[in-house]
Amino acid sequence: MKRPLLVVLVLAGIALLLLAWRLLAPQFREAPTWSGYIEGESLYLSAATSGRVTDLAVRRGQRVAAGTRLFLIEPDQQASQVQQATAELEAARAQAEDARLGQRPPEVAILEADRDSAEAAAREARIALNRAEQLVRRGIYARVRLDEARAAYQSAASRLDAARRRIEVAQLGQRQDQIRAADARVASAAARVSETGARLRTLSPIAPSAGRIEEVFYQRGEWAAANQPVVALIPDDRVFVRFFVPEVAVAAYRPGTRIRFRCDGCPDGLAATISYVSPRPEFTPPIIYSRESRDRLVFMVEARPDNGARLVPGLPVDVYPLGERR
Template identity: 55%
Template sequence: MNRRRLAPIALAAVAVAIVTGLFLAPRLSRPETLSGYVEGEPLYLAAPVAGTVKAMFVVRGQEVRAGARLFVVDPQQLRAQRDQAAAEVASTEAQAQDARKGQRPAELAVFEANIAAAEARAVDARADLRRTTPLVRQGIYAPARLDDVRAAAQAAEAALAAARRQRDAAVLGARQDQVRAADARVAQAAAGLGGADARLADVAPLAPAAARVEEVYYQQGEWAAANQPILSLLPDHRIKLRFFVPQASRAAYRPGRTVRFACDGCAQGLTATIDYVSPRPEFTPPVIYSREARDRLVYLVEARPSVRLNPGQPVDVAPLEAGR
C-alpha cells in the first residue's frame, strides 16, 4: 500500500484515540476536586409605610455592627399615632385610679340620704305592724290586713339593708366591676401603645447582625413605597459554599461534616461545615464547567465557611470519603 495513503489513515487513528482518551479518561478516574462557588443570601430591609427617606446612615459596601442605625423613613404620621396611643393609656390609667378611690363625699351624702329615708319608712312600717297585730286579734281587721302590713314591714327592712350595703361598698371603694372594666381599658390602651411603638421602630430599623451593606436602593430625600426594600445587608452567617457531588459519593456528605476547599487568592487550609445536602439529584448546572462532572447526576451540598468570602467566587472542594 502506498505510504501516502497510510499517512492519513494513521493520523485519523491517532486523532480518534486522543479524542476517546479525553472523553473517557475523566469518567474512569475520580475527580481530584469538586467545583463550586460562593453564594450569599441578603437581607432586604424595608419600611411598612410609604414615605420620604429622611436619613440614610450607611453607604454601599460599608461594614455595620449589630444594632447599628441604617435609615429612617418619615415617622411623622406614626409618631402622631404613637402619641395618641400614649395619651389613651394615661387617660385610662387615671380612670382606673379614680375607680379604686371609691365614692367622694358628695356622692356619700346621697347614700346617707337614701339610708335616712329607708330608715324612716322602716320605722313607720314597724309601728304600723305593732298597731295592726292586736286589732286583727280582736277581730277589728281581717287577717289579710295583717299579712299586707307584715309584707310592707319586711320590704321596708330589706330596702334599709340594701341602702346600708350600698353605703358600705362606697366607703370601702369596692366598685369591683368598674375597677375591672377600667383595668381592661388600660390593658387595651397599653397594647395599642405597644403596637404604635413597634410600627414607629419599623421605619427606623437597626442592623439585625454584623453585616456588609450590599446595596442601597434609596437615598435621603427619595420617596420609598411601603414594603419596598430600601437597602440589603449581607451578614457573614448567610454566606455559604455551594458545590455538587457525584451520586456515587453522596453517602459521604452529611450535615456536620467538614470539607476542605481552596479559592484564588485565599489562604491555605480553609474549611467549611456542611449544613445541607439536597435529597434530590440533578444534572450538573451550566455554571459548573468541570469536564469531570459534566453530564453526571449530582447532588447539591451547602456548607458554611469559616472565613469571609465574596459571593460569586469559584471554589474547589476536596472530595470526602465515605466512613471518614
C-alpha cells in the first residue's frame, strides 16, 4: 500500500515541476532579437588626370582624420600648366591696364589729320570773311561777296565741328571696346588659372571626413588611369546598422526611432537612429538564416549609429525589439 502511494507522490511532484517550468521558463528565457550586421558605404577617391602614384600616405585598414592627404599623382605637368595660366593672367591684366590709360588707336590719328585740315580751312575762311567785311565797308566789294565769304566760313566751321565730334566718338567708342575686350581676356585667363589649380589639387585628394581605409588599389610607383579609384574610404558617417524585422512588428519601426543593439566585442549601450525602412518585404537573407527564421518574411531596416568609428563593417549584430529593456 505504501508503494503505490509513493509512486503517486512522485508523479505528482513531476507534474508540479513540469507546470512550474511551463509557467516560469519564459521569464528566464532570453528575449528574441532581430538579426543584422554592420554595413559601410565606400567612397572611391581618384585623380582627374592619369599619372604615376608618387606618394601613398595610407594603408589598408588605417583610420584617417578628416583632411588627411591620401595619395599624390605626379604633379609636374599640372604644375607647369598652372604657371603658364598664371603668366597669361598677368599679361591680360597688363593689357587691360594699358587700355584704361587711353592709348591712341590708328583710326583716331587719321581723324585728327582731318580735323587739322578742317581747322586750317576754317582759319582761312575766317580771314577771307574779315577781309570781305572790310572791303564791303570801303565800297570795294559788293554785298553779295560778303554773303559768299560768310557762307564759306560757316561751311568750314561746320566741317571742323564734325571732325572734332568724330574724334570724340572714335576715342570713346574704341577705348570702351578695348577695355571690354581686355577685361574679357582677364576673366578668361583667371578662369584658366582656377581650372588648372583645381586639377592640381585633384592630384592629391584629402579625406572628406574621418573614416577607415577599406582598400588601396594602386601602390607607389604604379600608373593610375584618370578617374580610376586609388583608395576606397569608409567614412564614419556612412557606417550604419542593417537589420531585419518580421512583418508583424515592422509597423513600429519608423525613420527617427531610436533602437539599441549589441555585437560581439563591442562596448555596452550601443544605440542608433533609424534612417530607412524598406517598403517591400523579403525572405530572410541567407547570411542570417536559422531554422526559426528562414521561412519568415522580413523588412530591411537601416539605422545610423551614434558613433560609427567604433563599429567594423561586416560584424553581426543583435537589435533589441522596441520596448525591450536591457
